[in-house]
Amino acid sequence: MAALGLPAIDTGGRSHVTVTRAARRTGTAEIEATLARALAGQGIDPRDTGILFDGAPPTLVMPPETAGDLAAADISYDRRTRRVSATMWVGPSASERRGSLRVSGTAVDLVTVAVANRNLERGDAVRD
Secondary structure, three states: OHHHOOOOOOOOOOOOOOOOOOOEEEOHHHHHHHHHHHHHHHOOOHHHEEEEEOOOOOOEEEOOOOOOOEEEEEEEEOOOOOEEEEEEEEOOOHHHOOEEEEEEEEEEEOOOOOOOOOOOOOOOOOOO
8 A cells, every 4th residue: 555655544354445536537428529520620520420449438537626628639540541540638738738548440420310219100201
């Protein structure tokens, strides 16, 4: 425990202790939306674009007092393969990043699809 900067804790004979702390968490949805908006400079409409991330869904965890909005930097985009990679960061400025995460994935087109909420018979009219 001393290696973690924690004082000795009486565990009452328990073999495992979990220590938690408050945190600011930026989830996959916010990371995806920010990256899609950053790709607008590449001629991509962020409203119709999603990102399929490689591996586990990305999450950026920082101290709760971290100020600033999520931003994307060092963006690499290949139009042919639609592969994208970027560094996502939060902080008061690019030079004072308080949290950062490297992400990669594939840009995909999103399409709105109507889904019936009841069974339809042949000839039934479909409306909003």
